[in-house]
Amino acid sequence: MPLLEVEDLHIELQTQRGPAEAVRGIDFTLERGETLGIVGESGCGKSITVMSLMGLLPSTAKVTGSIRFDGTELVGRDERAMCRIRGNRIGMIFQEPMTALNPVHTIARQVGEPLRLHRGLSQADARKEVLALLDRVGIPDAASRLDAYPHQFSGGQRQRIGIAMALA
Known part of the structure; x- marks a missing residue:
């Protein structure tokens, strides 16, 4: 079983001008022991994608698709459940x-x-x-x-x- 599977991930953010699609259908799989680099130009959705893995998006963000970590679906999990995973099983090194x-x-x-x-x-x-x-x-x-x-x-x-x- 892969450590991380992301399938058809879409992230919509609310802006002053209405909804904006920040991520449009990204897919990737990460096996145990592998390293994955996500590259792209500024504003292409790299940070938003990783923030979605951690459950750190704004409450107004709409996330569809699937994020499975060690077989557990993360999309739609409540904050309490994410707190048990975040910092314990998943960590993030912020750019700044x-x-x-x-x-x-x-x-x-x-x-x-x-x-x-x-x-x-x-x-x-x-x-x-x-x-x-x-x-x-x-x-x-x-x-x-x-x-x-x-x-x-x-x-x-x-x-x-x-x-x-x-x-x-």
Whole structure:
């Protein structure tokens, strides 16, 4: 069974000028262990497609077609069901790390949140895991930077922190 199957995905967004078809009938399959790149010009629907996989579209968006993750249909699932999957089984690395990270929370708190929510780790155990993840993605002197805030990192380091969050 494929890890991810997207069939005839259509996404309609509401705009001030009426409905706009943001995605028109995309299909793809991703097997376990494979990597898939979605490329295209600006505004062609790449981000909207990925946001639909995560259940992060605006409530006014109309999604039709099928998104099956590990055999489970995601289209039409309620927010509570998506929260059990999002951050636990599916992660996303946002293109712009400064907008993906909360400026008022430390890196340890942000990277540790999915570990506490989905794996039930204590604060102390989550902190240890965050340190291991930051080391894994190449944050220099990670132990002394756990309590730093996003603005205290370079753009490339913030991108690595986003990757650590997705791994968490």
